[in-house]
Amino acid sequence: MPNKVCLVGSGNWGSAIARIIGENTKNLPETFERDINMWVFEEQVEGRKLTEIINSEHENVKYLPGYKLPENIIAVPDLLEAVRDADILIFCVPHQFLGRMLVSIKQQGLKEGAMAVSLIKGIDFDENGVVLVSDLIRKGLDIDCSVLMGANVANEVAAGDFCESTLGCADLRHGALLRELFNAPTFRVDVALDPHGVEMCGALKNVVALGAGFCDGLKYGGNTKAAIIRIGLSEMKKFCFKYFDGVKEDTFFESCGIADLITTCFGGRNRKCAEAFVTQKTTWEELEKTMLNGQMLQGTLTSKEVFGILKEHNAIDQFPLFTAIYRIAFEGAEPATITKLEYAQ
Missing domain, CATH: 3.40.50.720 (NAD(P)-binding Rossmann-like Domain)
Structure with missing residues (x-):
């Protein structure tokens, strides 16, 4: 049938x-x-x-x-x-x-x-x-x-x-x-x-794309944006290996991994809205209304959830990029702090 x-x-x-x-x-x-x-x-x-x-x-x-x-x-x-x-x-x-x-x-x-x-x-x-x-x-x-x-x-x-x-x-x-x-x-x-690895890549890349959009809003060049993407991929891998068993490293080199990350950081809606967040100094809700026909932005939702997980597990210092993106998006931190990351020793 x-x-x-x-x-x-x-x-x-x-x-x-x-x-x-x-x-x-x-x-x-x-x-x-x-x-x-x-x-x-x-x-x-x-x-x-x-x-x-x-x-x-x-x-x-x-x-x-x-x-x-x-x-x-x-x-x-x-x-x-x-x-x-x-x-x-x-x-x-x-x-x-x-x-x-x-x-x-x-x-x-x-x-x-x-x-x-x-x-x-x-x-x-x-x-x-x-x-x-x-x-x-x-x-x-x-x-x-x-x-x-x-x-x-x-x-x-x-x-x-x-x-x-x-x-x-x-x-x-x-x-x-x-x-x-x-x-x-x-x-x-x-x-x-590797369904868990594939799915985690699909979720976490939207958070990194917010960081790429902040860079674009600040008019930073390709070097800076490339650094944010690389750090983002590193934190994606670290997050997956920390919270899931059985995730395969090869998955990060499939379309769901590095390819999706690059595409989203250069052409996706999360990047576009994050750039406007910096340049227009408005709210995420207003950007969803004016730029997405009222559809909800996944990167901001996932950023909140990721930060909640890191806070619950006392792991904020291990993920400086994810933390900086959350604080820029929701705590009023200056967008320029995206380039002032501090790593736990």
Whole structure:
């Protein structure tokens, strides 16, 4: 039986990935059902429902304007209707909204053998330490969850610019199936048996990108920005090895690692908003409203969570860049302190 796919989320990145998977399900009828339900948070755009616009004009005019979606992408405003009978659930929503969604989906029930994929870049923490988004999905739905992360600026993916992405999974059979769903001539997917490492790279690079944006806002040159990126990669690795068992060093040299870090530090929304934070001297909330159409910035959320973890474990001095970025973003520290890092001896 072909696998039924559901995409939970329809923002900038969700809509870009919908263009790829929509074409793949059409071209692989023995493997996937043709139509894909895409859950859309219903909102009004110039007096019309966003779902109606997507289903009639096949374009997400709010979050991915200018790019057509395949006609087999069906916008559904009701979450439980969207996920009903799905074999593969792709999650692409802000992670702070995920908890209550999982409760609703679990109460409705899932097909036997269903699996999930997280495209969500963020982490959380509780009294026991770091909590990954994929772990929330695994525990919340009692199903396997892989992750897809990489150097993937949404508009460039939508435009068909060649790029790579990393599929982190624990089950090679799931990895092979999901690679068929996501892989495309301009979107090359490699499978890594390191879901935790892949996911942590996807979350932490957004924090480093804030630092790169602060550099740009201060008009620092390439030398300084390169130093921040290098220090950032070093702290990413240190954080992963400190708080997770089994993370593989090779993962940091996949698309989800150094490639995603470079792309995000030069072209992503976190960098862009961090630059504006310095030059405009405004709030993150205002930048989200004016620059992101109200979508939430993942780098600032993750920076808060990372700092909370470091504080809880008395490890602030071991991560001077992550600490400086947090203090610039939330405690009023001068942006220039990004270059005045002090390392614990």
